[in-house]
Amino acid sequence: MAESPNSLCLKALVAKGRNEVIFIESDSDFVDVLLSFLTIAMGTIISLGRNCAVPLGIGCMKNLYESVENVDVLDFRNSTCREMLLCPRNRAEFQCKNLQLKIYDGELTKFFYCSKCTPDKSNLLSYCSGDRCPCCHCNMSSEMNCCSLEDDDSGFVKERSRFIVTDNLQVLPPLIQSSICLFTKFGVVDKNSIEEMTINVAIDDVLHLLMCSFVSKTPLTKILLKKEPVPEPSNININGRIHVKIQNVGDNTNEEDNISIKLVVSKSKETVCYAEAGDDFVSLLFSFLTLPLGSILKKMGNTSSLKGCTDQLYYSVQDLDEQYLKSNSHKELLVNPRLVPGFCYPNLLGIEEASYSWIGNDDDMFGYATDSLLIPSNSLYQLEVKDPKSQYSAGKSARGFLKGPVMFIVTDNLIIRPISPVFGISVLDQLNVSFNDIDVQSVHVGKEEAWRILIASFLGNSALTNAFLQKPKPEQEDVLLKEPRQEQEQYC
Template sequence: MENKINLKALVDKGSNKVIFIESDSAFVDVLLSFLTIPLGTILKLGREYSAPVEIGCMNNLYSSVEEIDVRKLGSDTCREMLLLPHNAAEFLIKNLVLQIDRNAKPIRYFVCCLQTTRKLFSYNHGTKSPGCCLETTRKFFSYNHGTQSPGCGHDMYQEITFSVDVASAFVTESARLLITDDLQLISPFNESIVSLFTNLGVTNRNATEELNLNIGVDEVMNLLINSLLSRTPLTETLLKHKPVAERSNENNYQAIHIDPQTVGETVLTEEDNISIKLIISKSKNIVCYAEAGEDFVNLLFSFLTLPLGFVAKQIQDGSLKGCIDQLYRSVQDLDAQHLKSNHHKEMLVNPKLAPGFCYNSLLGIEVASYYYLNSRLTTDSSLIPSNSSLESFKIEPTNCVSSAGGFLKGPAFFTVTDNLVVRPISTIFELSVLEKLNVPFTDTEKRVVLMGKKEALNLLVASFASDSALTNAFISEPYQA
């Protein structure tokens, strides 16, 4: 029988809207796990649940990866890495009461199977030891059974797992929080009932009613979709029982101002920037398409590997249809008493890439560090003995997409439309794009732009929030608060 979570909801009878729900740690953990899910996984899940969601231009990126010729990919695994990206917090969310990714294969981790207790010597100076790679300074693991270790040359057959407290994922087991319709998390101990109701616009307690609701994985999936499309996702999910209408074709994007403190002070050399050629309609002031090399398309494809919380982190003073940014800010402000540790909070407000998915140098996202401690894996560096170096416990993947190599073979050139349909460069395809936009040749001009970190982050947010990503990232004036 499918697991269920019981929720208590306070509903406004007149408007038939959820005012807030009251929940224990089981549902809060499920809700917070949204921030760790890679965008590519969300798109995959939407298709599996027959509830595809239009997240800006991300669907076009996903379809472009599906359709690209395998000969243009850097390796046989690159397509799967983009369409089924790993979640760096998978070891926590696999124990949630409700699992929305029901068909997902669990991520497995392998090391070479020689015992660390085996001691070896040689009669000759400088002989290579056949010992386990876990005995060396640099340690390796593989996601695949039988991969040869670059550390010691032995095949990796021994499976290792994470140390996990299965009682709860991110919040303490005793945590109880109120969750408003727009996904604000409120501690019931921090506000009086009067101030709570006032802030939520409740003027007449008699106009409300309490409901007991049981939700399963279908409702959780709908909630995830609705959190991206609606400002009232709990009402849409719990009372209307269906996803809201897909995003319309009209441009709902308001250009986002990126705070320089968020972007960081990374200094880029000329070689670090990515050059792209934009074909612009002079009369419409839109980007019709871009011509670019594999470095730009690598960056675009890497968006699919990013956790949802990383995108929410970049949104400053923006206007999105959904409220996932509201959930992110609530976690930032959540009292420490509700979270299991600062490390668990960090996994939500600064979500990282899983090791091996590291083509994101321009975006500034970090790769999660895995440590091998007491024959298990952990991401919590505070568990490492204070008299030891972190590097001595760090364990790295063998199959890493490097920032130099990326997902695509090079050199290669591509045509990229304003809504991020990616095709191998083609004059015929470009002509069809101009015809569809009703833009004559005489109305176009070329403009070469260089992308650094700030431009890459603007493009990421535009891709998530708009169906005209190139125009909004490179032509529109940024919104100033």
Template sequence: MILTINPLKIQLLTSLKLYLTFLSFHLDLGIIVLLCSFILQGSGLIQGFDDSFSIRKTRPEPELPTMDDDTVICLKVVVDKTKDRVVFVESDDKFVDILFSFLTMPMGTIVRLTRNRRPTTNIGCMNNLYNSVEILDALYLRTKACKTMLLYPRNGAAAQCKNLKLAIHDGASLRYFLCSRTGCRNSGYKLLSHYPDAICWCGERMYSADLVENKTRRVSSDDKDRGVFVKGPIRLMISDELRIMPPSTAASFSLFSELGIEDMSVVDDRTFSMGKLEALNLLKCLLVSKTPLTEALLDHIPVLSLNDTEDLERVSIGRLKGEASNEDGKMYVKLMVSKSKNRVCYCEASENFVDLLFSFLTVPLGFIVKEMQKGSSTGCINHLYDSIQDLDARNYLVSKETTAMLTSPKLAPGFRYEGQALDIEEYMHQPYYLTRSQNILMPTSDETLIPPGETVYSSALTVMDPKSHHNDNSSSTGFIKGPAMFTVTDDLIISPLSSVTGLSAVRKLKIPFTDIEERVVYVGKEEASCLMVAALISESALTNTFLLKEMEQGS
């Protein structure tokens, strides 16, 4: 560093020397140096003073991106090289947790996450149901929250799924809304909503609030190491058809024998990394393919398993043998049937039937598979479901509650409605209370955070039914506002009733109008369950539900 001294100001240096001598008795040396730099630069005595003495805030150097080990799961894959097919996969409990979590996902979530994934095929009629909700005018819905509930249904096992290694469950975090009026907050009937635009019973719009949690609680190392659904750490084998079993030489030889492999030289061991996108591809494949691991890992064109007529007949007829539900307390629909093709062209139905169809989007996949078990089934999703019972018998699952969560999943809280034809249960809302955080009233689910002596806060908040308007006295209503009539095609495309939509469906099938006849059918629990299964595994849900049943009863 070069100092250039101005000779005309040499007297100032003498004065500065005396001043610094005084400061040395009172200030730190570093501060004195800084003061000198300011004085000298300001007076012009020194030019070119080193910039390292300047006081300014500097941004830290950005950190280089690092690979997050939690974003992928390592899979050991045994491949038949001659057929280019997966024989089995060996992995830890983290991958099996991902597979089992598929059973807890509502169908609306599955459609939304996989409709743009390979293979580019629909999941039965579920994609049409989802698209029908997307384009349906809000005037037909009871509240603004109804469309959100159908397009972004909540998972009843969300608390467990947030601990999965891969964040494939993209459901938004719960939100909380309270009334701003003091009278409502101090009453014995305090309301809480999980959806925006909620209106309190008093007519006031509810405001957003953060949930207060007890941050002092710590998760033990044992809880971190334990699996979500499967006890960890453990390694398991998964066949191409998603049969899950403990690893053993006998199990390996059995799979080789099933595939006709006798020469071990045709077998190759490979390693794959599965991330979120690969997991979503696998989810799509297991719903539409007989060999999902081969298609998902080896990028094969899937061997589709949907629309197998023989399987559909076993599912539908097996579920509906005997007398059909009568009209007592049941909804009815008017079918327009092609006599020559014995096929439903479309039906005309009220809001109650459309509520039933749209509710399929809120139902967990595992519940639909459970309903298949009562008759027969198709595809490999049943192998995954059956593996739960096998692993539970070997004490591989975390708890009996975990087993029930997978084999008999329930709707998320607030998604069931009065008169719902599906025989499915609903999880209860956890209790919420009021507490003070920074002198602001906030909700909490921890009773220990209720202020001592504040008896007005000790009563639990009432969670509002998002499907009901604030001045609607009816409770647990459906999603669709009535009265209303709709046209529903055989593949479950739903639109408000008009003569144009019906004619369009008939024209598409190239059926003469003289071939159409009208039939009235009644829908109870059995028909609703069969219709839900048919919506998952076929693209002719109405025909496979109502006409196959008539064929069986007439034979």
């Protein structure tokens, strides 16, 4: 098979009889595509999944996405806030820009300034044309003459590097020890037990691989060999309350930063029917859509409750050394991804934003990068990007994506609607819960609870119940979420 501009040609070793992929041999092009999965925000993944033949199996995330679409635009601080959630930016956009197979083609970041104030006067830029200038309240509609210093830095691994990729998306060096371990796993004793195949992988195949990686441990076999249907996503019963150890995510939040919500609980079923919450809690939930996949996997650890194999992709990147990756900065983009500046919901999740560094010249041409190492320390130019969630402020971030005060009903599977007794009664009726079976509990959401809800929403369809009501057995308390990482299956 000839390789075309819209496909990659891969060599696969398949176990005869079982018709399963043992591994594929790959160069940097295909591995860069796989690693880019870790940089994609959940909102983008949900959007891509709508046009994919593979069923979307990412817990409650689809309900969150649809709730953003259904909330009245007037409840958002501005129209940009909704766009940030439905089409979140990728911090690694320049590393992903020139991938040979791109499953999404978002517009690269542009910056705008107020022509009356000019950058050298206000030192303030905006992502959004027409945003209000904090200095004079005029529109910031003049596009900045700038370029990214990361523009030519496509991909994550060194060019001409070779790898093997296992059926569960582990990316390994092409060493004989790795191959022998894999052959042993599949019961291969000699060449007669394997078959060599050449497979062309197109853009649709890459999208299907991404979606299949959330619901299957063998996505290469299912997508590339089309051996059997991809399993339908199912709700995961989490045995034991999600417990997260808060490490390396900044200082603990102050008590006044905690969010108060009320849970409407079925006493007999020991489940959360729905929550009554303000705009601060809903902004927190919506912020899940801005998070890169890699940042969620970092907190999850290697959990047996994960039906797919995205965690294996994440941990194989952790094990790759500088011999294969372009730099430590590229590795950080994958295993410790930061948010695009302005996209963070303050405090609770503790995920850091990247920051832009700038360099200017006499021709008013500016270069920028989120990696300050690309800019000489004596050439920094003081420019600041305005938080899109804030109408005027150049400094402190706006509290969230929504205006307040406003109240919402949040169901157990994270369907969000404006508060309404009629909708609440409808939820109880669907769950077959009577009024005398209800208990209303007030709870506080801090950093640990925020992470519990996030991971529960990623794993299954009962996010609030699993985050607040499931009581851990002593031996299960730390099963689902651990830092540092747990033991995982290794082939080398």
